[in-house]
Amino acid sequence: MQSQIILIVITCGLATVSVASGLDKGIRILSETNLALAVVLLLFVLIVGPTVFLFQTFVQNTGAYLSDIVNKTFNLYAYEPTDWIGGWTLFYWGWWIAWSPFVGLFIARISRGRTIREFVTGVLLVPAGFTLFWMTVFGDTAIHMILVDNVQDLAQVVEADSSLALFAFLEKLPWSGVLSIVAIVMVAVFFVTSADSGALVVDLLASGGQDRTPVWQRIFWSLLMGAVAIALLLADGLTALQTATIASALPFSIILLLSLWGLFKALRLDATKRGIRYQSLTLSRPARGGQSWERRLRNMVMMPRRAHVQRFIADVVRPAFEDVADELRKQGYAVEVRESEGDGGVILEVSHGEHLDFSYAVQPQAFVRPSLTPDEAADEEERKYFRAEVHLREGGQDYDIMGWSRDAVIGDILDQYERHRHYLHMVRG
Numbered sequence: 001m002q003s004q005i006i007l008i009v010i011t012c013g014l015a016t017v018s019v020a021s022g023l024d025k026g027i028r029i030l031s032e033t034n035l036a037l038a039v040v041l042l043l044f045v046l047i048v049g050p051t052v053f054l055f056q057t058f059v060q061n062t063g064a065y066l067s068d069i070v071n072k073t074f075n076l077y078a079y080e081p082t083d084w085i086g087g088w089t090l091f092y093w094g095w096w097i098a099w100s101p102f103v104g105l106f107i108a109r110i111s112r113g114r115t116i117r118e119f120v121t122g123v124l125l126v127p128a129g130f131t132l133f134w135m136t137v138f139g140d141t142a143i144h145m146i147l148v149d150n151v152q153d154l155a156q157v158v159e160a161d162s163s164l165a166l167f168a169f170l171e172k173l174p175w176s177g178v179l180s181i182v183a184i185v186m187v188a189v190f191f192v193t194s195a196d197s198g199a200l201v202v203d204l205l206a207s208g209g210q211d212r213t214p215v216w217q218r219i220f221w222s223l224l225m226g227a228v229a230i231a232l233l234l235a236d237g238l239t240a241l242q243t244a245t246i247a248s249a250l251p252f253s254i255i256l257l258l259s260l261w262g263l264f265k266a267l268r269l270d271a272t273k274r275g276i277r278y279q280s281l282t283l284s285r286p287a288r289g290g291q292s293w294e295r296r297l298r299n300m301v302m303m304p305r306r307a308h309v310q311r312f313i314a315d316v317v318r319p320a321f322e323d324v325a326d327e328l329r330k331q332g333y334a335v336e337v338r339e340s341e342g343d344g345g346v347i348l349e350v351s352h353g354e355h356l357d358f359s360y361a362v363q364p365q366a367f368v369r370p371s372l373t374p375d376e377a378a379d380e381e382e383r384k385y386f387r388a389e390v391h392l393r394e395g396g397q398d399y400d401i402m403g404w405s406r407d408a409v410i411g412d413i414l415d416q417y418e419r420h421r422h423y424l425h426m427v428r429g
Helices: 002-021 023-048 051-074 084-110 116-147 152-160 162-170 176-206 215-234 238-247 249-277 293-302 306-330 374-378 406-428
Strands: 334-339 346-351 358-368 384-392 395-400
Touching: 002 023, 002 176, 002 215, 023 051, 023 116, 023 176, 051 116, 084 176, 084 238, 084 249, 116 152, 116 162, 152 162, 162 176, 176 215, 238 249, 249 406, 306 334, 306 346, 306 358, 306 384, 306 406, 358 406, 384 406
Parallel strands: none
Antiparallel strands: 334 346, 346 358, 358 384, 384 395
């Protein structure tokens, strides 16, 4: 037990340093380092192992998984009762459902700004494909050793103590000592990244979802998690906690189903609002933002810097927002014009009480400047330019209003507000 406490203290200490440095530094560096070690170990086993056999089994294993996924999902062995499904399938289903709040919040935090397509690809498809390949490389290499190379002692070690399986497997490969060190480091970093991501999620929950929390607060939650783990270990309460965690999966699965219903409802509403964009509504915006073609071309070629966009927002956009806000207040609406946090943008918000509020924001958005002329191609320095992009409540609209007149900006606000009011009408109908 003493050695376990020492391991908890070391893991908690490293996790505290990681979570204190922030998401983009410590946590990201450790996660990328761990992924790099895993890929190196995977490629080494693939190369020194039965490579052709592994590629064949990967294709066959993937096909078998996809063809049996429906049958395996719904098969509860009602006609052939067995304890295996409870000790393996249902156990791990419950385990991961119970962990889904923590994992889901962490993935949502690091995926902010991604589209649904990017999210599904990066969170579901890529990890699932990597897991299939990882299991094939390590599992089928061991199977090949036992069945073809007749390494029977490997099977005996795994059967006696599964915790030694990886190291017993690595002993059969070249440079086993180095590989064991890499595996130990990889497992240790896995524990650290699990601890620091858990502390980050707890910190997010305790702070009401704020992105920037005090360092002492993140350190507090990380140390508290380590202290609770040690207390449970000394009180022999880990087993009871694991049982309670898995038992909580059943009621939480109902919450997940409700969340899925809410997601599909939100997607339906979003599709309705996107469809309204293409409907024939009265357009008040002057063509091309009221610019002459010479000025429009000049803006395209010059590619403004952040200072240019911020000056445009201060001199044109914000006064346009104030004009619209003053007129709406005369009509009895509660309107707020404020600066967005950290990016120099400005937001116009119209409150609609129990209905969905209207939000129109203009924010400086950075892009890498393309090399379109020989002189630009010769300049190897990567330069950025900025666009004054429009953002609504549902996200960025992918168009730039840099250089528009005040009247043109007001016209665009009214266009978007008209669509929003029509959307509210469609949703109520």
